[in-house]
Amino acid sequence: MAETKKIVREYETIYLLKAETPDDQVEEIKERLRGVVSREGGKVIRFTNQGKRKTAFPVARNAKALYMHCLYIGKPGLVHEFERNLKMLDVVTKFQSVKLSDEVDFDARQVEPDVKIQPAEEEPKPREERGEFASGEEPFEGEPAEGVE
Amino acid sequence: MARPDMGGPKMGGGFGGGYGGGFGGRSGGRDKDRDREREDRGGGEEGGRRGFGRRKVCRFCADKALKVDYKDQNQMKYFLTERGKIIPRRISGNCAKHQREVATAIKRGRMLAILPYTVGQM
Numbered sequence: 178m179a180e181t182k183k184i185v186r187e188y189e190t191i192y193l194l195k196a197e198t199p200d201d202q203v204e205e206i207k208e209r210l211r212g213v214v215s216r217e218g219g220k221v222i223r224f225t226n227q228g229k230r231k232t233a234f235p236v237a238r239n240a241k242a243l244y245m246h247c248l249y250i251g252k253p254g255l256v257h258e259f260e261r262n263l264k265m266l267d268v269v270t271k272f273q274s275v276k277l278s279d280e281v282d283f284d285a286r287q288v289e290p291d292v293k294i295q296p297a298e299e300e301p302k303p304r305e306e307r308g309e310f311a312s313g314e315e316p317f318e319g320e321p322a323e324g325v326e
Numbered sequence: 327m328a329r330p331d332m333g334g335p336k337m338g339g340g341f342g343g344g345y346g347g348g349f350g351g352r353s354g355g356r357d358k359d360r361d362r363e364r365e366d367r368g369g370g371e372e373g374g375r376r377g378f379g380r381r382k383v384c385r386f387c388a389d390k391a392l393k394v395d396y397k398d399q400n401q402m403k404y405f406l407t408e409r410g411k412i413i414p415r416r417i418s419g420n421c422a423k424h425q426r427e428v429a430t431a432i433k434r435g436r437m438l439a440i441l442p443y444t445v446g447q448m
Contacts, residue, residue, distance in 0.1 A: 191397070191438055232439035242439065246397070273438055275396075 183283035185219065185250045192263055192272035196229050196241040203243065206266060207291075210247060213262050219251020223289040237270045250281050382419025386427075394424065396431035399440050405432060410442040 194203065207224050214221050227244035236242050249255070256274050263272045386392050395401060405413050405420075405428050412432055415425040435441035 193438065233436070233442035234439055236439050244438075271438060273434065275434065 184280050185252060185283045186276060187222075187248070187250045187278040187281045187286075188256055188259075188274055188276050190247045190249075190256075190259060190263075190272055190274040192245050192247070193232075193236060193270045194243040194245060195237060195268050195270060196239055196243055198243055198268050202268065203245070206268070207245075210259065210262065213259055214249050214251060214255065217251055217255040217258050219249055219255045220283065220286065220288065222248040222250065222286060224248075224291045226291070226293040228293070228295055239270075242270060248277075250283060250286055384419060384421040384424050386424040387421055394427040394431045396434040396438075397440065399435070402428075402432055402435050402441055406441065408445060410445040 194206070203226070211221050225246040225248075227246055229241050229243050231240060232242050260272060260274060263269045386394065405418055407413055412429055415422070418425070420428060432441055436443050
């Protein structure tokens, strides 16, 4: 094989947004970061919206934060540029980048669609309220018994 | 209950009280575990103060598919005390390699507010 493989590194960055960030701004930040990565010759594999989660301690005087996860490949300088852009955004309260792999074939790594995960524990609602909404989807735990009667 | 097995006369004076009171709190039990583990390592099953040293197996070595993941809050919580401290290797049973990975993962999780630095000190 005469063609040379383009070997790049794989990184992931988790960044926290303020909980009250509107959805369109979340999208806007996503597109901006996607632009940064492609400008630096990298490729975003996928963004994962992990939803609003309770933080272990207050972040920016707020008990909740929106967790975003970004998986991308690129050259070493990319992370610096990526984080520099995160620093400029006011709604980003925390971020952390981790190198996952040293050698990834640039062309072989496929781009995946963005994922949005709904956090498992939503705000604890009163039981009767939960029963009304979830009775169709979750027919266990004895809640439908109330619905039948 | 456990006293006949423990070989009372052999036990050192200092620890006797500790082992006898098996109904103490959990945090108290951890310190006692330390002594027990050391004995196990030195002298096999018979020589120890206590016969039934349960050998712990590193859960990451036992299950190769299991990876240390700092994003997985539930997995990481297993290696933290209620106060948010990292549970030592002698208690969790991890091997050295995986304990290092767990410790790094917990520290990463703390930075992202997934795991607490400390609990209950406001």
